[in-house]
Amino acid sequence: MSVETLEFQSEARQLLQLMIHSIYSNKDIFLRELVSNASDALDKLRLESYRDKDLQADTDDLHIEIAIDTEARTLTVRDNGIGMSRDDVVGLIGTIAKSGTAEFLRKIKESQDAAGSQDLIGQFGVGFYSSFMVADKVTLVSRRAGTDEGVRWESEGEGTYTIAQVEDAPQGTAVTLHLKPADDEDHLFDYTSPWKVREIVKRYSDFITWPVRMVKQNPLEPDAEDTAEKAPELETVNSRKALWARPSSEVSEDEYHEFYKHISHDWNNPLETVRMQAEGTFEYQALLFVPAQAPPDLFMRDSKRGVQLYVKRVFIMDDCEALMPNYLRFVKGVVDAQDLSLNVSREILQQDRQIRMIRRRLEKKVLATVKTMMTEDADKYTTFWREFGRAVKEGLLDDPENRESILEISSFASTEDAEKPTSLRDYVSRMKDGQEHIYYITGESRTTIENSPHLEAFRAKGYEVLILTDPVDEMWVDSVPGFDGKPLQSVAKGEVELDPASEEQQSEYTDLLSWMTTTLEDTVKEVRLSSRLTTSPSCIVGDTNDLTPTLEKMYRAMGQEMPQIKRILELNPEHPLVTGLRAARAANPDDASLAETAELLYGMALLAEGGELADPGRFLKLVADRAAKAL
Template sequence: MRKFKTESKKLLDLMINSIYTNKEIFLRELISNASDAVDKLNFKSLTDESMHVDQADLAIRVSFDRDARTITVSDNGIGMTAEELERNLGTIAHSGSEEFKTENAESQGDALDIIGQFGVGFYSAFMVAKRVRVVSRAFGEDEAHVWESDGLEGYTIEPGERAEHGTDVILTLRENVPGENGEEGENYDRYLSEWGLKDLIRRYSNYVRYPIQMMVMKSRQKPKPEDAGDNYKPEYEDYEELETINSMTPIWKKRREDVEDADYNEFYKSTFHDFEDPARTISFHAEGALEYDALLFIPGRAPFDLYSKDYEKGLALYSSNVMIMEKCADLLPDYYNFVRGVVDSADVSLNISRETLQQNRQLRAIARRIEKRVTSDLEDMRDNAREAYERFFENFGRGLKYGIYASYGAKATELADLLLFWSAKEQKMITLAEYAKAMPEGQKAIYFAAGDDRDRLSKMPVVTGVLARGFDVLLCTQDVDEFTFQSMREYVARDMPKVYEDDAAREAAEKAVADGAEPELEDRHLELKNVATGDLDLASEDEKKEAEEASKEHADLFSAMKEALGDHVQKVSVSSRLVSADDAPACITTEGPLSLEMEKVLKRGPEGDVEGMPTAQRVLELNAKSPVFAKLAAAQEAGDADKVKLYTGLLYDQALLVEGILPEDPVAFAKNVCELM
């Protein structure tokens, strides 16, 4: 017996037990080696006129014998001599494929697509096999040789027989290992089935450029006997047929104009197990320092587990048509976690097991290009297929908003213009840019209201008051909306008509436009304001003066109402939002960064009942023009403290109900209403 070169026992043990994390990739590695062997022969035949090879006959064959517990991977490639068996299999980590690739680097072109790099893939067979036998006959040689090893101490090389050039790799599988102490055992029998092998081939080697063939069991109806009667029941028989298992030509390597949309849709549905066509298909080829092909899909519907902790994002990563990772998460940012697809590059540096990438900067470069391309296609859908985009946003918009919030606003530049919100004025979904374009002259902020129901929001006093002044309000009904706006702080509206500091400057600009000049444009920074928080500064000078006079005149009333409400409110004041007798008599607003809606969202969270959870600083704003206010003022003037307290409690509780919040004591509220009746 010959000993492995290098520190073989330690290195081989490392190969088998440490380098690979997934046992089932052994078949991928053996098929890749077989593909390299066929590729070498094909390339030699193209460069050496004395070699005559029928390319149509080049193939890889996979078979199994359940009784003998063997799996065989055969090819009719270039084969190996005894010396090559010694060099390639007896010297661990020597890659004959890499050597061949280097020698022919200048002339290989598209005719050669060598997969191997490290010379260790073959030894992955020992993860599942207790013995490996390799029978190989080099092209042009009359004699075959047999390499055999148990993967422990060494190997033997002896003369053998093979009818034609090529290589057979025969694995004798290990025995099953039962599980112990609740841990799962090892079931090697799963590889000894037609279904099991076909599944591995299609998952990892579906796009190897040569046919991977298997004898598969099929069923067919027997011919009906001539003497069969009317009550004859059809009979069936099983038979074996040689079938090509892999697709060979990856759809992502084809030019976009050469592929029908129906073919892309079918590939998407069969590969990613969806029953709906994708909403968008993105196919592109990148060149430069890194060359790769990408085929991406935006699904037509959200998967049921998209927002669960079990959902896994990522694109399938291939290298030279061989799958390396089923879901490479680093290729997608979290806010594009819904994108599915494939990236294939022969240039990425893989680690020795070919299960992960060696250089993160390569991955980051690909990921940046993919992110830009997805963003560009979403913008195109938004502008040219609005109905489809609104369906997309209904499915995946929450993730885009969360991308801004989770990045503390850093991603707002990339994502803000992809967001849609319901316009109370337009009664449709609009973008922030569309909101800004429709603003009346002098508007300096984007106004929004947050809640859980669009109809309720549209009727809230704080919303109707802003609408009455001619300003639009965005109605936000997702729990992440207000957090997103707080992270953004502002929206930069591009190419807005320039606002001039004085009439003279404006008149000069208007004259210039009349004379044929282009209108001046500017980027305008618009604050994002919740209509239920802080001072919106929408009141006219007369309204401000009236509010100030009412506050001074009824200071004692406000003091009594604050005392009645205690710590429930920060203060009671005259409203600058409610300025008409027809408006609501009161509303609740907040001061500080936390709104009532954000408080509700936090309370619904896992730590919502924890002591010390922050609460909104509530303000009860009164409509000084309302008849109710006149009743309050009269009760205060009459010295009826009980009535002031009763009215105060009722106004506060009904304002809470308008906000979708139950009064702290619903029984007391009902009792007070009945007393008034």
């Protein structure tokens, strides 16, 4: 038998060291993860056998078995599920083919305490590696269903692993943990105790639909060995009751939490549990969970999304995208439909009328649940919005049908309170008499926005302005007309008539505005008087339907060619620099230095909003020359 020795991927090697040397407060979790992986393998085999009638696989007695060898100090979790090929083993075990691992390692190093490190582990789905918390060596033997050759993988977690072909491996996967020496100080961590292992299975995996079997014990002596010559009798140690099919009054909160951890591979409790049951034209049951923390791949292109789909308790697929919209991709759970075909495919699901109806009801239920959080549990809602608000706002673009519901549960930073976001409902309740618009401003950061000259007049008059800094905010504000009958209005686009210039003032500045428009025609489309400035001499605003600078920059970063978008320069008619320029222009219209002053006004306005100068060197020279003349 040829044996290869290979090195772990560098990130996997670091992760193994973390698992081996960390002191995790609940080491029992390793068994839940192995049983969960075995359950997934059985689900996949049954589904594959439905789809491929020619698959040469034994599906008569699908189960999970846990075997303990007290003398050898080994614990084995085996299943007769789909199994793995050599390439599967190298790809799934020898490396970490899961996005976000580098980010996980970075955060774990930044964590200042052990508890913080342990909390992070649950966010990154690294369950198999938890075996090394309790084992000095792990051996895995597997044969993929329908193939003749198996594979044996083994590692002590020190940076390398061995892999070899096996001729007589049974169908499925067996993971054997060579346990570390018994902990004399804490007998609770003795995983060679059948009583201890049974207790872990009942606590964490009781709801798994596949039987989990162990050698039957003498009830009077729970740790006694079976010394009979006959083959040991096995018994099922989990109840196998699907939680979503049991009455809610019979399911404890702990059971919900453990089921969530099983399907999500998250080691933290969910933030909220949502149950649904529909009867009538078509029947289904749903058990959904809102996580307490965003997964690391939430905004990655290849992130998993959707809930598990069952048909009459038969597992059909993971991450059924047809059941949950993309903006709710963080929701985990199970949907069990009664009237679908077992051979349904992802393509068919996209067109299925029942699935579309279930999806609409699920998303409405999730949004209603969040609204209840908002009104009844402020702390829970704050956690939800901090973790998932940016994703939820994508629905304002993708889901016009539920746009009003999404707006109802959304929160935004505003000038009203630097610490506490506001809902649109609360914003409207604070609107001033005669105020017709919900004012907002977009930008890359709150600091930049708060220093923007666009806010000056709004602050002076006490108008509240929403501060929108997420990239998605640049997109949805142009698609959403308003809320509760109040239209949205950017304070940095279009005309804002807070305190418009008088006809006399407009007449006084006609010549200057015309001249500056011509002088700056390469960079601006118009120069006009402003009603939004109180202390700054100038600001730049977009036309009503123009792209914002941030959105323009985003498109360019994505490789899209964009034509130059000229914007509007607004002047403060009360500022000494502007009144002085008007007087100088009236006295000596041929003075060449006036054009430089106009250029300075534009450059200052561009910098004030966080923009980039086309020629910073020239601008600095103009500033230096003017400063020198003033001395």
